[in-house]
Amino acid sequence: MQPHSQLLAVSKAISRFFVIMVSYKLTYFNRRGRAEPIRYLFAVADVPFEDHRIDEKEEWPSIKASPSSRYVLGQVPVLEVDGEVVQQSKSIFRFLGREFGFDGDSSWDRLQIDSIIETLNDLENEGRKVSREKNAEKKEKLLQNYLQVVLRRIFGFLESILVGNEGGNGFLVGKKMSIADIMFFTHVHDYLGFIPEANLTEPKLLLLYERIKSNPRLLDG
Numbered sequence: 001m002q003p004h005s006q007l008l009a010v011s012k013a014i015s016r017f018f019v020i021m022v023s024y025k026l027t028y029f030n031r032r033g034r035a036e037p038i039r040y041l042f043a044v045a046d047v048p049f050e051d052h053r054i055d056e057k058e059e060w061p062s063i064k065a066s067p068s069s070r071y072v073l074g075q076v077p078v079l080e081v082d083g084e085v086v087q088q089s090k091s092i093f094r095f096l097g098r099e100f101g102f103d104g105d106s107s108w109d110r111l112q113i114d115s116i117i118e119t120l121n122d123l124e125n126e127g128r129k130v131s132r133e134k135n136a137e138k139k140e141k142l143l144q145n146y147l148q149v150v151l152r153r154i155f156g157f158l159e160s161i162l163v164g165n166e167g168g169n170g171f172l173v174g175k176k177m178s179i180a181d182i183m184f185f186t187h188v189h190d191y192l193g194f195i196p197e198a199n200l201t202e203p204k205l206l207l208l209y210e211r212i213k214s215n216p217r218l219l220d221g
């Protein structure tokens with residue numbers, strides 16, 4: 001290792017130790033999409049970051065096509081941590097959850113959190129299938145299945161997890177807010193809106209949604 005790179009490694013280690021000194025830059029389009037749970041996490045953790053929004057039509061095609069693009073997968077969101085590039089929204093979300101202490105207190109809690117995030121990911125994919133279907137008849141079938149089966153099964157599953165955790169008056173896992181709660185909040189607040197007929201009817205989940213929404217840091221931006 002060269003002396004200057006040793007120095008860089010030491011300075012990175014020191015700045016990671018003092019979380020506030022790490023520089024975070026999140027690049028995404030000027031919409032909520034896959035970046036929104038990450039933005040919420042920064043907000044709730046009260047960690048400053050650069051919210052870099054690029055124009056999807058004007059800027060993105062040339063950035064993507066550039067041979068020297070730092071976004072080697074040709075997709076966003078991308079996080080830069082002290083200038084180092086990381087891709088994949090869910091990996092970024094989990095990484096920051098760990099960095100900011102939103103990832104659960106035990107290995108078992110982390111498993112529960114992961115299971116909830118994966119379940120919500122499935123819900124996101126099912127919702128996408130409905131929104132993207134062009135054939136009216138197929139779309140209606142997918143929609144009814146989404147509303148009557150998928151949504152109720154998944155929200156029913158989350159409701160039972162919540163109720164099983166101290167009666168459902170706290171958070172999904174453990175005693176404090178975790179990335180599972182933030183991902184759940186993002187789904188209800190942002191993603192469900194893509195399907196106007198979709199709703200949240202499970203009583204304890206509804207209260208959880210309201211509790212998270214009332215966090216003053218969350219919807220400031």
Ligand SMILES: N[C@@H](CCC(=O)N[C@@H](CS)C(=O)NCC(=O)O)C(=O)O
Nearest residue numbers: 033034074075076077087088089090
């Ligand atoms: N698995 C990736 C998927 C990323 C992805 O599909 N990004 C879309 C925006 S939501 C994108 O970059 N689209 C522009 C393109 O592919 O050119 C992740 O979760 O980060």
